[in-house]
Amino acid sequence: MATDTAVTSTQTLVAGVDSSTQSCKVVIRDLSSGAVIRSGRAAHPDGTEVDPAAWWEALQSAISDAGGLDGVAAVGVGGQQHGLVALDSDGHVIRPALLWNDTRSADAAAALISEIGAEEYARRTGVVPVASFTASKVRWVADAEPENAARIAAIALPHDWLSWRLRGYGPADESPLGPVLDELITDRSDASGTAYFDSTRGEYDRELLGVALRRDASDVVLPRVLGPAEHVPGQNGILVTAGAGDNAAAALGMGAGSGDIGVSIGTSGTVFAVTDVAVADPSGTVAGFADAAGGFLPLVATLNAARVLDATASLLGVDHGEFSRLALAAEPGAGGLVLQPWFEGERTPNLPDATASLFGMTLLSTSRENLARAAIEGVLCGLADGLDRIRAHGVRAERILLVGGAAQSEAVARIAAQVFDAPVVVPAPGEYVALGAAVQAAWGLRGTAPDWPVEITARLERDTRPIIREQYATRLP
Numbered sequence: 124m125a126t127d128t129a130v131t132s133t134q135t136l137v138a139g140v141d142s143s144t145q146s147c148k149v150v151i152r153d154l155s156s157g158a159v160i161r162s163g164r165a166a167h168p169d170g171t172e173v174d175p176a177a178w179w180e181a182l183q184s185a186i187s188d189a190g191g192l193d194g195v196a197a198v199g200v201g202g203q204q205h206g207l208v209a210l211d212s213d214g215h216v217i218r219p220a221l222l223w224n225d226t227r228s229a230d231a232a233a234a235l236i237s238e239i240g241a242e243e244y245a246r247r248t249g250v251v252p253v254a255s256f257t258a259s260k261v262r263w264v265a266d267a268e269p270e271n272a273a274r275i276a277a278i279a280l281p282h283d284w285l286s287w288r289l290r291g292y293g294p295a296d297e298s299p300l301g302p303v304l305d306e307l308i309t310d311r312s313d314a315s316g317t318a319y320f321d322s323t324r325g326e327y328d329r330e331l332l333g334v335a336l337r338r339d340a341s342d343v344v345l346p347r348v349l350g351p352a353e354h355v356p357g358q359n360g361i362l363v364t365a366g367a368g369d370n371a372a373a374a375l376g377m378g379a380g381s382g383d384i385g386v387s388i389g390t391s392g393t394v395f396a397v398t399d400v401a402v403a404d405p406s407g408t409v410a411g412f413a414d415a416a417g418g419f420l421p422l423v424a425t426l427n428a429a430r431v432l433d434a435t436a437s438l439l440g441v442d443h444g445e446f447s448r449l450a451l452a453a454e455p456g457a458g459g460l461v462l463q464p465w466f467e468g469e470r471t472p473n474l475p476d477a478t479a480s481l482f483g484m485t486l487l488s489t490s491r492e493n494l495a496r497a498a499i500e501g502v503l504c505g506l507a508d509g510l511d512r513i514r515a516h517g518v519r520a521e522r523i524l525l526v527g528g529a530a531q532s533e534a535v536a537r538i539a540a541q542v543f544d545a546p547v548v549v550p551a552p553g554e555y556v557a558l559g560a561a562v563q564a565a566w567g568l569r570g571t572a573p574d575w576p577v578e579i580t581a582r583l584e585r586d587t588r589p590i591i592r593e594q595y596a597t598r599l600p
């Protein structure tokens with residue numbers, strides 16, 4: 124448990140949750156100042172399919188690690204996007220949740236595009252299916268496990284299901300309020316990652332869900348979409364707000380506005396902007412998601428991010444601090460060494476079966492320093508390519524806001540300023556998804572968005588080194 128500030132008896136608190144791929148984090152903030160009062164975390168199991176019960180257990184451990192919810196008036200739950208939580212009519216989870224990084228649904232995504240058309244998907248939902256999206260996972264279950272698909276009574280995303288459990292709903296033998304599927308709630312940001320939601324109209328596209336499920340989906344319960352200023356009752360008098368997809372919650376947490384580009388380097392790598400107008404990219408590279416504040420969140424995601432650095436550091440036998448020092452001891456371009464970091468297949472570019480490759484190895488270039496730098500450059504180049512695609516939709520990039528676990532690496536921040544064609548700002552180390560979910564909790568509780576300060580620890584001027592992206596580009600297929 125981390126206690127940053129003493130709590131007084133008159134203080135009202137709000138809580139934010141980030142149920143992310145690798146862990147669950149809880150932050151408890153003071154409603155009036157936004158100060159973090161206490162926080163906690165718990166690990167999630169590895170794997171690209173996970174029993175949601177593990178998330179529920181981790182959430183309770185993280186809450187307890189944070190000293191419990193005493194004094195908390197409202198909670199918002201942010202979480203990894205896209206995961207398919209399929210429920211039967213008794214509120215039981217039908218099979219382990221299929222996560223955003225499970226690439227078995229790549230063929231299902233391709234089939235949906237060939238049946239509906241990429242242009243039509245982009246027009247109706249703002250996105251074009253890739254393996255990550257919920258619709259692709261629904262189709263995968265319909266084809267690979269038709270007996271499971273036939274039992275689906277409701278479909279939730281990870282954060283929807285956790286909000287439901289937190290409010291006291293669930294299977295009759297596991298929850299005080301029972302399996303009331305109509306009490307599932309969500310928000311526009313996470314709904315927009317399903318590929319069966321029209322975020323400009325704020326409505327589900329049940330015909331597209333039916334195509335994915337291979338049956339009439341009019342009776343499938345989908346979570347009710349709440350606005351950012353709304354709340355519903357929860358347990359012990361604690362109100363529950365809409366929650367959000369993790370990237371949209373991070374945007375709230377770091378106060379991203381027009382001209383800001385969020386770059387998150389966690390399990391996934393993401394680059395996103397906050398915009399007033401929707402983006403629809405029929406190529407599917409830019410996902411035209413909604414944000415958690417009533418606007419839009421055009422986003423490009425990569426599958427290979429912080430864990431590429433973890434794996435390379437482990438190969439070199441060093442911790443994160445030494446890994447950063449090694450990378451900074453190498454020159455930009457890593458002496459010609461290029462790591463194409465597609466260890467887990469890749470989503471952008473859409474190469475679900477790809478593997479990683481190391482190019483440019485000579486006796487001179489193959490040093491520990493160059494390998495550390497090449498890993499960071501490879502991850503950042505993929506995200507910089509994504510930013511170019513977002514800019515192509517007329518989005519301005521005045522500064523990069525760097526968050527996610529790997530943003531704590533000095534080398535990542537300094538090399539980001541060499542790779543992105545914009546200054547880089549690093550907010551103070553923090554769990555920005557959970558912090559943003561707490562922003563939403565405050566917003567839903569009071570009806571207006573709080574104006575809490577965001578502390579910045581580093582500002583790096585643009586320091587573009589063209590060699591890095593030029594040599595990476597020569598290795599693209």
Ligand SMILES: Nc1ncnc2c1ncn2[C@@H]1O[C@H](COP(=O)(O)OP(=O)(O)O)[C@@H](O)[C@H]1O
Binds near residue numbers: 145443531
């Ligand atoms: N100083 C650091 N340098 C590089 N990577 C780091 C550092 N600190 C944490 N990480 C990595 O960040 C990742 C966790 O980031 P996080 O944003 O919490 O991920 P997620 O939200 O996807 O679960 C882990 O892979 C961890 O090893």
Ligand SMILES: O=C(CO)[C@@H](O)[C@H](O)COP(=O)(O)O
Binds near residue numbers: 255369
């Ligand atoms: O798929 C996406 C965005 O489209 C990912 O960003 C997931 O939302 C997982 O996030 P992390 O757990 O890596 O933060």
